[in-house]
Amino acid sequence: MRQHEFEDFDLFDGQPSRRREARSRRRGRLDEPEPTRSGRLTEGERVRLAKLRDDAYTERLLPDDADRWSTWDDAEHGPLPRPDWVVTELAAVDTDLGVLKTGKEADVHLLRRGLPGTPGTLLAAKRYRSDEHKLFHRDAGYLEGRRMRRSREMRAIEQRTAFGRNLIAEQWAVAEFAALSRLWTLGAPVPYPVQREGTELLLEFLGEEDGTAAPRLAQVRPDPDELKNLWFQATAALELLASEGLAHGDLSAYNLLVHRGRLMVIDLPQVVDVVANPGGVEFLARDVRNLAGWFHGRGLGEHLTRTEELLAELVSVAGIG
Numbered sequence: 001m002r003q004h005e006f007e008d009f010d011l012f013d014g015q016p017s018r019r020r021e022a023r024s025r026r027r028g029r030l031d032e033p034e035p036t037r038s039g040r041l042t043e044g045e046r047v048r049l050a051k052l053r054d055d056a057y058t059e060r061l062l063p064d065d066a067d068r069w070s071t072w073d074d075a076e077h078g079p080l081p082r083p084d085w086v087v088t089e090l091a092a093v094d095t096d097l098g099v100l101k102t103g104k105e106a107d108v109h110l111l112r113r114g115l116p117g118t119p120g121t122l123l124a125a126k127r128y129r130s131d132e133h134k135l136f137h138r139d140a141g142y143l144e145g146r147r148m149r150r151s152r153e154m155r156a157i158e159q160r161t162a163f164g165r166n167l168i169a170e171q172w173a174v175a176e177f178a179a180l181s182r183l184w185t186l187g188a189p190v191p192y193p194v195q196r197e198g199t200e201l202l203l204e205f206l207g208e209e210d211g212t213a214a215p216r217l218a219q220v221r222p223d224p225d226e227l228k229n230l231w232f233q234a235t236a237a238l239e240l241l242a243s244e245g246l247a248h249g250d251l252s253a254y255n256l257l258v259h260r261g262r263l264m265v266i267d268l269p270q271v272v273d274v275v276a277n278p279g280g281v282e283f284l285a286r287d288v289r290n291l292a293g294w295f296h297g298r299g300l301g302e303h304l305t306r307t308e309e310l311l312a313e314l315v316s317v318a319g320i321g
Contacts, residue, residue: 063116066093070113075195075202079181083192083204085121087113092120100124100213105172105269110211111202122211124191126176128199128269130169169199172269177201179246179271188240189233189264206259206266217263218253218294228304231295233263235310238287242314247272247280251287253294274318284314 062069070092078086097110106128114120173196180193180203191204207213222230234256241247248255248271255267274280292307 062093064093065095066116067096068094070094071197071200072195075197076177077195078193079185086192086194087115087121089115091115095120096125097122097211105129105169110205110213113202122205122207122209123194124203124205126173126201126203128169128173130199173199173201175271176267176269179268182244183241183265183268186240186244189237189262190268191264191266206257206264214257214259214264216254217256217258220258222298224299227295227298227300230258230263231300231305234291234295237263237265238291238310238314239317241271242274242284242318245273245275245318247274247283247318248287249283252290274320280318280320281315284318285311288314 070087070090071094072088072092073090082088092113092115095112097112099107100110101108106126109125109127111123111125112120113123177193177196180190180201183190184192191206194202194204196202205213217230238248238251248265248268250267250270251265255265257264257266272280272283274284277283288307288311292305292310295305296302
């Protein structure tokens, strides 16, 4: 009999030798096969981790009719001091209540954010689009004076690739969020910018608790005294922007809201640095002409608007005269 056979059998009773039993015990169990491995994890460990992930997902199921968990943790936040109505708890949920406004570049939705079982806070969710059929109009003129760090990004924007279109959308969102943050801090009549995540802005909702949005200036029919008051509010806003070297760039009665008697400036993605932009004076002039034209059409006289004097003052305040 060969040597290894002596090692495997006891010569007295033919039972497995102690050495073989020891080898079996070292394997853990006598009849258990070697585990199947996937990468560095055993199959059993992979299944266990998958179950843990499934359990975690189950525990995070959205309550009620919510559409998502709060995105606060992953977003860029608005300026301090933060209003006390801003919901920052990560356990909060967001519920989309429908579209408030559609546009060429973005849609605005009504969103409710709050902890489950609480009334929550209404927000305006502005979501920029980048699909090729709705490219930003006149973006070349507005973007002049801005710089992208990477030539690859500039090429993508110039060629309008899918990547480039998304960069444009995000650039508009970044620009509007920065402008709103800056102007809100200065006390300008703009909605508080709650957060930005990618191409979505969450803004203070200007309206009523029932979800009724504040009307655009173009929708109101003010009496003569109200009309005059709204004009002075508008010129004060223009002067504040100009003092920061900025022009709205697309100001009209359609992107001004009248919220409880106060004129509020919205839609600021194309805000123009009138010092860096060669067409800065023209952007200021266009804002003045568009605004004054609406007020003249409602009966406010040129002796009150004095548009040429107003433009000269804005140019001087901006430091480009």
